[in-house]
Amino acid sequence: MGDISTIHGVAAAPARPTLGPVALGIVVGGSIAGIVDIFAASAINRLGPGVILQAIASGLLGRASFQGGQLTVGLGLGLQLAMSLVIAAIYGLASTRLTVLVRRPISFGALFGVGVFIVMSFVVVPLSAAVHPKHPPTLPFIVLNLAAMIVFGLIVAAAQSWAARRA
Numbered sequence: 001m002g003d004i005s006t007i008h009g010v011a012a013a014p015a016r017p018t019l020g021p022v023a024l025g026i027v028v029g030g031s032i033a034g035i036v037d038i039f040a041a042s043a044i045n046r047l048g049p050g051v052i053l054q055a056i057a058s059g060l061l062g063r064a065s066f067q068g069g070q071l072t073v074g075l076g077l078g079l080q081l082a083m084s085l086v087i088a089a090i091y092g093l094a095s096t097r098l099t100v101l102v103r104r105p106i107s108f109g110a111l112f113g114v115g116v117f118i119v120m121s122f123v124v125v126p127l128s129a130a131v132h133p134k135h136p137p138t139l140p141f142i143v144l145n146l147a148a149m150i151v152f153g154l155i156v157a158a159a160q161s162w163a164a165r166r167a
Contacts, residue, residue, distance in 0.1 A: 021167035022160070026085060026092040029159025033152045034084025038077075040148040044141070056080050059128035087116055088156045095160050102164040105157035113153025117146050 019027065041052045051066075053076030058065035060079070065072045091112055095101040101108045126132075137145075 021163040022092045022096055024166070025095075025156075025160035025163030026088045028163065029092070029156040030085035030088030031081065032159065033088065033155040034081045036155060037084065037148060037152050038080060040151065044144045044148065053077050053080065055130065059125070059130045062129040063131055084152075087152075088159070091153075091156045092160050095164070101157065102161045105161040106154065109154040109157025110150050111153070112157060113150035114146070116153055117149035120149070121145070 038049050038052055041047075041055075042049050045052065047055075050073045053073045054065045054068065055076070056079050057068070057072040057076035060075070061068070061072065065076070068075070091101065091109075
């Protein structure tokens with residue numbers, strides 16, 4: 001008796017590893033949303049993407065991040081993508097229990113973006129070593145950042161919905 005790959009004299013093709021639909025949605029949505037977010041932050045703050053990435057790295061390094069050159073730009077990019085994938089994973093894993101998240105990505109993606117804004121603004125950033133502004137943010141600044149996080153949530157939800165339909 002031969003192994004399964006040679007039964008009937010036909011060799012089976014090796015299995016190709018594939019990402020499941022949830023994992024695919026997480027990787028695609030998190031990556032795209034993370035990159036778009038860098039450029040949105042650049043536009044909102046009127047700073048180059050490198051400075052934005054150093055600001056992200058300052059969450060770990062504090063003010064020293066802005067003296068680190070390309071090394072801290074790279075660290076900021078790595079942190080941004082890691083956070084974006086974690087955020088996308090939260091939505092993706094929730095969608096396995098709450099299928100309405102993939103059936104109605106616009107509504108729930110926008111709501112998710114609001115939630116991300118709240119958590120980032122009132123939990124993550126205040127607990128980080130990032131340099132905090134001396135005065136409170138203006139209303140237009142808050143609105144623009146909220147809009148950017150809603151777009152982030154929409155991208156994550158759309159990717160998860162796309163991946164679920166593709167499966």
